[in-house]
Amino acid sequence: MRMPLGAIVAAAVLLALTLPHWANGAQLFFWETVLIQMLYALSVNLLIGHAGIPSFGQAAFFGIGAYAVGLASAALPPIVLLPLAMVLAAVAALAVGAIALRTYGIAFAMVTLAVGQVLYTATLHVPVLGGENGLAGIDRGKLFGIALGSPAAFWYLCAACVGLGILALRTVHLSPFGYLLRAMRDDPLRTRFLGVDIRAQRLGAFVVAGAFGGLAGALFAYANQIVTPDAFAWVRSGDPIIMALIGGMSTFWGPVVGALIYTWVTHAFAEVTPAWILYVGMVFLFFVVVMPEGLLSMARSLRERLSR
Amino acid sequence: MHNVLLPFVGGLGQGVLLFLIASGLTLIYGVMRVLNFSHGGFFMLGAYFTYTLARGHVLPAPLLVAVVVAAGLLTALVGAITERGVFRRLYSLPEISSLLATFALLLVFEGLGRLVWGIAPLSQPQSPAFLGEMHLGPVTLPSYDVFLYVVGAGVVVGLEWLVEKTEFGRMVRATAADRQMAALLGIDVERIFLAMFSLGIFLAGLGGGLVSPLIGLTPELAVSFIIQAFAIVIVGGLGSVRGTLLAAIFFGLLNAYLVALRPELADFSLYIGMGLFLIFRPQGIMGRAGSPGELAA
Numbered sequence: 001m002r003m004p005l006g007a008i009v010a011a012a013v014l015l016a017l018t019l020p021h022w023a024n025g026a027q028l029f030f031w032e033t034v035l036i037q038m039l040y041a042l043s044v045n046l047l048i049g050h051a052g053i054p055s056f057g058q059a060a061f062f063g064i065g066a067y068a069v070g071l072a073s074a075a076l077p078p079i080v081l082l083p084l085a086m087v088l089a090a091v092a093a094l095a096v097g098a099i100a101l102r103t104y105g106i107a108f109a110m111v112t113l114a115v116g117q118v119l120y121t122a123t124l125h126v127p128v129l130g131g132e133n134g135l136a137g138i139d140r141g142k143l144f145g146i147a148l149g150s151p152a153a154f155w156y157l158c159a160a161c162v163g164l165g166i167l168a169l170r171t172v173h174l175s176p177f178g179y180l181l182r183a184m185r186d187d188p189l190r191t192r193f194l195g196v197d198i199r200a201q202r203l204g205a206f207v208v209a210g211a212f213g214g215l216a217g218a219l220f221a222y223a224n225q226i227v228t229p230d231a232f233a234w235v236r237s238g239d240p241i242i243m244a245l246i247g248g249m250s251t252f253w254g255p256v257v258g259a260l261i262y263t264w265v266t267h268a269f270a271e272v273t274p275a276w277i278l279y280v281g282m283v284f285l286f287f288v289v290v291m292p293e294g295l296l297s298m299a300r301s302l303r304e305r306l307s308r
Numbered sequence: 309m310h311n312v313l314l315p316f317v318g319g320l321g322q323g324v325l326l327f328l329i330a331s332g333l334t335l336i337y338g339v340m341r342v343l344n345f346s347h348g349g350f351f352m353l354g355a356y357f358t359y360t361l362a363r364g365h366v367l368p369a370p371l372l373v374a375v376v377v378a379a380g381l382l383t384a385l386v387g388a389i390t391e392r393g394v395f396r397r398l399y400s401l402p403e404i405s406s407l408l409a410t411f412a413l414l415l416v417f418e419g420l421g422r423l424v425w426g427i428a429p430l431s432q433p434q435s436p437a438f439l440g441e442m443h444l445g446p447v448t449l450p451s452y453d454v455f456l457y458v459v460g461a462g463v464v465v466g467l468e469w470l471v472e473k474t475e476f477g478r479m480v481r482a483t484a485a486d487r488q489m490a491a492l493l494g495i496d497v498e499r500i501f502l503a504m505f506s507l508g509i510f511l512a513g514l515g516g517g518l519v520s521p522l523i524g525l526t527p528e529l530a531v532s533f534i535i536q537a538f539a540i541v542i543v544g545g546l547g548s549v550r551g552t553l554l555a556a557i558f559f560g561l562l563n564a565y566l567v568a569l570r571p572e573l574a575d576f577s578l579y580i581g582m583g584l585f586l587i588f589r590p591q592g593i594m595g596r597a598g599s600p601g602e603l604a605a
Binding site for chain 1: 343394397398401403404405407408409411412413414415416417418419420422423427531535538539542546572575576578579582
């Protein structure tokens with residue numbers, strides 16, 4: 001597992017560095033979206049796949065990150081605003097988690113779904129947030145004196161942020177905290193007998209996931225240069241779950257693979273038919289019912305079977 | 309006086325509609341332990357079937373009622389097919405996996421809605437008889453609201469009778485309590501599942517049909533009502549029909565009074581209600597879903 005991972009990461013970095021030289025603006029934008037979705041799906045999978053916390057409201061934190069950029073892009077440069085968006089999303093996650101984690105299982109899923117919907121509804125009603133039209137004309141500003149208005153410059157910023165984000169989440173995944181989360185998922189009762197404060201650990205996971213969801217949202221706002229209530233829409237909470245599921249929720253890299261496939265497939269279908277959601281739903285259903293382990297786990301067990 | 313009563317009349321009618329959707333959801337959860345995200349999709353189908361059967365024409369009240377019931381039955385048929393094709397594979401999965409699977413189904417239904425009926429809103433006109441008003445002493449009631457009360461009361465009484473008083477209901481309660489034991493006792497659990505699923509979906513289709521003359525029909529109906537219905541069953545206690553009725557009426561009235569008194573908060577009524585329950589009565593939100601035999605309690 002180690003060798004191919006190193007090679008794939010090296011290839012991905014090389015690809016990211018050279019992409020602006022052979023891709024046009026629209027293609028760069030598409031790949032920015034893919035990268036952002038990868039980071040976002042990873043943040044959701046930290047909760048659902050690894051900590052066993054069924055959050056259906058990650059859009060709340062994605063939207064907070066996006067609206068932070070929408071509101072403050074004229075005043076603050078991205079180097080300040082991106083970390084600020086993460087902090088805001090993390091604080092919101094702390095507040096939401098402190099209340100919502102009083103419940104568990106399906107009730108928790110519904111409460112988080114409702115939180116996302118509250119914020120979605122709020123964007124329509126609070127005048128500062130621009131209503132249905134959202135906030136347009138987001139200024140990408142400058143970084144180290146380089147204007148980020150050019151597609152290539154922004155691509156490098158986006159790729160670097162997502163790369164660092166993935167690295168950070170990978171570090172969390174391999175840390176004692178990461179192992180503890182998976183232990184709680186597999187057997188909460190025994191983990192509690194070890195003296196672990198389960199609710200505090202879950203809250204920690206919720207905050208970390210919220211922060212990276214916020215970063216994904218902030219990058220999304222910069223990439224689109226507009227933010228609309230769609231950032232909070234409940235499908236935005238559902239999409240990353242589908243991505244994680246397709247790739248494999250029990251693995252770390254599953255959501256990355258799933259985000260790539262899902263973004264590409266929806267993009268392709270949406271160009272052909274307004275009913276694309278039908279086909280997405282069918283693919284998703286197939287994975288839940290027939291292949292709940294996802295592609296990466298399938299590949300792994302296939303390889304193990306062959307090497308035996 | 310009128311300012312206080314008027315929201316009550318409309319809110320109660322809205323509560324009945326919410327109850328019809330949410331009661332099917334809670335019945336299905338109570339017996340099969342699957343929280344059905346796609347319930348909203350069936351609700352959407354009920355509304356669209358009504359539109360298609362009526363062809364968007366103005367119908368006299370009895371005919372419209374017949375069309376709504378037919379739409380409910382058609383929806384139940386789709387539900388039965390879905391149960392055989394998809395849901396029975398979900399009963400053995402963990403709750404969260406089945407939740408994801410029904411979420412996928414919801415997307416499928418919304419996509420079907422777009423494919424068959426398009427994304428532009430369609431409207432089913434109301435029957436003239438339902439547009440009138442009824443006078444009860446000093447109180448004036450819109451006749452459609454009165455009709456909804458009657459339907460709601462009928463469904464509550466019918467469900468209570470079916471589950472509490474009949475042989476079938478005893479088998480349903482036994483299955484809900486312990487499906488393995490029930491199967492060992494010779495109860496055809498698969499048939500019970502199919503029947504209860506179809507009944508729950510019938511109620512969703514009926515709710516969709518009854519809503520169809522009130523609002524513009526779009527595929528988004530599938531999503532917009534399911535979140536309300538989820539809030540209701542969770543506040544009411546998953547699996548409890550009476551709790552669902554109380555919660556549906558609570559949310560219907562809360563919304564109607566907020567519309568009348570604090571319109572800027574009206575769109576948040578659902579979340580305000582849910583938040584209040586979560587903070588002050590989290591046990592109400594948890595329900596007693598784990599305990600057996602509370603299906604109709």
